[in-house]
Amino acid sequence: MKQLPGEAKRFKGVDKTWRDVIKVTKEVPNTLESCTRDNKTLLARFEQCNNDLDRVQKGLKEYLEAKRAVFARFYFLSNDDLLEILSQTKDVEKV
Numbered sequence: 001m002k003q004l005p006g007e008a009k010r011f012k013g014v015d016k017t018w019r020d021v022i023k024v025t026k027e028v029p030n031t032l033e034s035c036t037r038d039n040k041t042l043l044a045r046f047e048q049c050n051n052d053l054d055r056v057q058k059g060l061k062e063y064l065e066a067k068r069a070v071f072a073r074f075y076f077l078s079n080d081d082l083l084e085i086l087s088q089t090k091d092v093e094k095v
Helices: 005-027 033-037 042-070 072-076 079-088
Strands: none
Touching: 005 033, 033 042, 033 079, 042 072, 042 079
């Protein structure tokens, strides 16, 4: 989150939207009502979330590529493995 503040903010927004949708759906189990309850339809909210998640994924991919450019052995790791390694280090800048 420290290394990618913009992407972290977008992801938190998507997470909040998802939690809000689930909460409303639990409160109003009628599908048609819960999908059109706000001015913004559920489809529009999910489309915006998908766009935000695409931007988060793109930013994360660029970040990982930058780390791979610094240390060539990272090219042999999957994105998941590289993220795990980077998340376990105390100072990512030193990696």
